[in-house]
Amino acid sequence: MTTPATPAKGLDGIIAASTRISDVKGDIGELIYCGYNINELAGKVTYEEVVHLLHHGHLPNHKQLAELKTTLAGFRELPQGVINIIKEFPKNAPPMHAIRTAVSALGCFDTTCDDDSMDAQRRKALRLIAQIPIATAYFHRSRQGKSILPPDPSLGEAANFLYLVDGEKPPAEKESTMDLCYVLHADHGMNASTFSARVTIATLSDMYSAITTAIGTLKGPLHGGANEGVIKMLQEIGSLEHVDAWVADALANKKKIMGIGHRIYKVLDPRAPHLKRMAQVLSAKLGEPKWIQMSERIAELMLTKKNLHANVDFYSATVYYSLGIPTDLFTPIFAIARTSGWTAHVLEQLADNRLIRPQSAYIGPVGLKVTPIEQR
């Protein structure tokens, strides 16, 4: 095969795999999980139901859902060795560094790490869905010098995470808001972190390595890290009357506005309106409407000036902020929810695997001769 003369920069437009898990229809702004439009799922199903959907291709019945919840609750406890490692992390380490390292450590403590039977792979997938939130909450508590709490098996995934972070059970509205955020973030086609997870597992590495890879990829500000960037930007702008000048200056200096634009969506990201609605309700309740007002103005300016729409990270930042979640836990929460999608993709890749190995177009010099080192 000859090397293509012009590579697709950023693999733009390249179809890297077939999948039954999710579909991102960028031209019409639709997101589909296993046949269900995200607008159909949002508000009607819980995160745990979405986990089952992504892993099995269909929504669970009562019995299947109860089994899944019991399994996840049973998998939450972290090995003491991993808890010790988490407690040793520098208190000022960014949480994404901490959870990336914790997931890698979980692989060291799981004696089935290299068991490649599909049963073992499925168990490891669910274990990671259950344990990444615990690792995140434990790091957060430990960096504050607070005691870590045992997980509460009576709580669902979203509520248990909030409980372990805050030290108290969340009110129903906080739990349901977080659960919907998890649902909206669970999967998203061949996004960068999912692709990286599939590349890693396609070498027949292991589940923990694949999810460690994915977390490292999600962390970047052009991907999941953008939600932290949004709140930092809003804080830097400070107030509604400064928005127009700030945006004009950013655009003049070719600065990217976090939470705006998308490789695939050419119209509004379908997750954004759900998050915007939640952000509006929460901001009003909090009596701090300026964040949502500033966000709406930025979105309006970016649409008129650059024809770019808000993406999932834009309003999720205000939602998390309004829920009282520390800024540097925004991207970890994305990782917690997306672990359901990453693991589903890893299992799908394993079911019909081929090494993922694209080519590059070499554009360097050719035919050079070695000059002896003393003469260089």
Ligand SMILES: CC(C)(COP(=O)(O)OP(=O)(O)OC[C@H]1O[C@@H](n2cnc3c(N)ncnc32)[C@H](O)[C@@H]1OP(=O)(O)O)[C@@H](O)C(=O)NCCC(=O)NCCS
């Ligand atoms: C998501 C993103 C990485 C997509 O990137 P992409 O498809 O490679 O698009 P590019 O970065 O090449 O941008 C294309 C053009 O739109 C502009 N653009 C894209 N997103 C922009 C943004 N958020 N702010 C300002 N300009 C933006 C670029 O400057 C570029 O303009 P130019 O052609 O005049 O140079 C990009 O929109 C971005 O960086 N957004 C901000 C980070 C973010 O929110 N990421 C989360 C995604 S869910």
